[in-house]
Amino acid sequence: MQVEVVVHGRKDRVYAALFDRCDRTTRHRLAEAGSSADTLPEILAAARLSPGLELRLSGISLSGNKTDDLVIAHDVPFAARARALAAERIGVAPEDPSLTLALHLSSVPYFLARYRQAHGNTIAQSDASSPLPSPAGQTPGVIVRWFDASLGRAVPQRDGSLETARDSASAYALQAKADNTRKAYRAGVRAWCAWADRHALPCLPARSADIAAFLADERGRGLAPATLELRRAAITYLHRLAGCAVPTADAAIGETMTGIRRSAARDGFTPRRKAAATQDVLATIISAIDLSKLSGMRDRALLLMGFYGAFRRSELASIDIRHVTLLNKGLLVTLPQSKGDRQGKGVEIALPYTHDQYCPVKAYGAWLAVSGIQAGPIFRRVRKESTAASDGNGREIGPQPLTDRSIARIIQSRASAAGLDGNSFGGHSLKRGALTTGMDAGAHPVKLKRLARHATYAALGDYLELGDPFDEHALQQ
Incomplete structure (x- = not known):
């Protein structure tokens, strides 16, 4: 085994500092070979040092800056021991070719271990x-x-x-x-x-x-x-x-x-599922919204689009105007990315016209009209004091989209304002409500699965709220 030798400062001084630490055999070999010999790495690799040297693990480059070297051992007597200690620390075999060891000669010499991961090894061990x-x-x-x-x-x-x-x-x-x-x-x-x-x-x-x-x-x-x-x-x-x-x-x-x-x-722990904002529940929530405020117009559109599209909160946050097309039958929303779209092909979600005051298409159009949004994300931050009469002059509506957590909080706050338990609602409430409403209306499971955009029927069950187990019993007539 050889060890790389790195010299810091004047050779005569650093060699003298090391010479005093070497065992008798090594001192004899060094005296015969001289400090400039090609055999120096081989000689020092076998040297026994007393007192032993400090062992450091080389820092790594992050964001253009190198982290500090890390001291992982003291009083290490020889290179093979230093390599074994470094390998143990890193979790690799001592003979791993990605692990290198250098002996740095200075006024206070030390071992420096470095681990450089090879691409081939990485691909073999990791996806x-x-x-x-x-x-x-x-x-x-x-x-x-x-x-x-x-x-x-x-x-x-x-x-x-x-x-x-x-x-x-x-x-x-x-x-x-x-x-x-x-x-x-x-x-x-x-x-x-x-x-x-x-x-x-x-x-x-x-x-x-x-x-x-x-x-x-x-x-x-x-x-x-x-x-x-x-x-x-x-x-x-x-x-x-x-x-x-x-x-x-x-x-x-x-x-x-x-x-x-x-x-x-x-201990009685069961996973807490968020309440389903079914069609009736959603009507109660929307009826309590003050539509004289910009935030009210935004939230009505957000809730209705989220319900009729069975959107996840992250999907609602990502909708951009260029993703929405107005057709004779309603809105067609194209999501470039979706959790259920593993292939990245994009998915199309239809939001139909409805013949009542809870129409997602009309709510969307009304929000665009008062907000003045012509490009970019649809659902954005609105100042609380802004009114719909202010016509979204740019100061009331921010440029950045709402976060998915913000959308969950909006659903909770609107439910609370309608006299419901806001804490029981969340980001999944709109999707659960849409699928439960479809189930109660007798929609075929194939249609529910398509609306949910799930890869399997098994995942669909987690989003359905089945209600009274006696009334919904399969053999109940």
Whole structure:
């Protein structure tokens, strides 16, 4: 084994500082070979040093800045030991070719380990390779920053090189995850790294026993089993992205999660589904809206379009004027991206005219007329004091779209204003209400599935509110 030798400062001084630490055999070999010999790396690779040297793990570049080197061991007596300690910290085999070790000669010499993840290794271990250096073994703060930077990567400009093509593939693979999924993964990785840091445990690569303890502790804080599964998925994705072995498939973690779910069920915990804003409920909510306010006109259009299109809140937030076409029968909304559209083909949603005051087409037209919006997102932030008479002069209506969380809060606040329990409503209420209304009207399951834009019928059941189990009994006549 050889070790790279890096000299800082005057050779005679740094060699003298190292010479005093070497064992007798090494000093003899150095005296014979001289400081400029090609055999120097081989000689120092076998040297025993007393006192031993500090072992550092090289920092990585993030957003154009290099993170600090991380001291991971002290008093390391020889290069092979330094390499083994670095490999253990990173979670790879000592002979891994991506792990390099250098001996830096200065007034205070030290070992510096560096881990450069090869594209080939990444692709073999992960379904989403990363062109950034792997943060394995780094501090929790560096790992969180690396994860955020990786998820936020844009597709690079094509230059014909293989390296850029691989980087582009990485960026496209990251974009396969929906925005809300990436947001949940970011939160999960931050929570894991913060917990591991408090307990002085390695974040990446992680140990399965530590992850199981983390999930149990999070349940103790009151997190729902579904949230814990998201935490587990985030840790899995972190390891795959970094090219590390995935510890979350370990049986101990699976058993921990099974025990958490069963314990939660014994304690009476059931997943809380948001109330369905059925047609009657929606009419009650809309009747309480003050249409003299810009926010009232916006929210009426938002609620009616959300209901008749069975939109998710993220889909409502993403609707742009160029996505909407007015036809004789109503509105045709084309979504370039949707959760159920795995192939990215885009989906078309029909919003028909209705012959009452709850027509989504008329509400949409009225909102555009008073807001003055001619391009860009349809549903935007409105100042609370703005009235419909102000004609959306630009100061009352912002340029940015509402966030999906803002839409959920609007649904809750409008339900509360109508005298309903606002906390029981949320972003899924409009979709659940639309599908439940269709079911009650006797719509064929094929039509309901098409409206829901679900890949399977199994997912459809989660959105239906079945009502009284006796009245709805299959054998009840």
